[in-house]
Amino acid sequence: MEGQGNGGIGVMSEGSRVFKTIRAIAVCLIPVWVNILARLVFNPQGFWQNFVLTALGIWVFAGIQFWLLVGLYFWLRRIWAR
Numbered sequence: 001m002e003g004q005g006n007g008g009i010g011v012m013s014e015g016s017r018v019f020k021t022i023r024a025i026a027v028c029l030i031p032v033w034v035n036i037l038a039r040l041v042f043n044p045q046g047f048w049q050n051f052v053l054t055a056l057g058i059w060v061f062a063g064i065q066f067w068l069l070v071g072l073y074f075w076l077r078r079i080w081a082r
């Protein structure tokens with residue numbers, strides 16, 4: 001019990017940080033997974049169907065993905081802060 005400094009309160013282990021990092025990345029990549037799932041479900045055939053799915057993916061999911069990645073940056077900084 002000696003050497004823990006504050007008795008282990010508020011100290012995050014390395015394994016816990018790695019797990020939280022993996023979970024944070026998984027959450028932030030949800031729009032990518034939804035887009036891939038939509039392509040698998042709808043199975044676009046031809047130029048126009050591909051164009052519409054790509055345009056919707058870029059228009060809708062790109063904005064969400066951008067803000068989730070910004071949030072990921074701050075989330076990871078908080079997880080790995082010492």
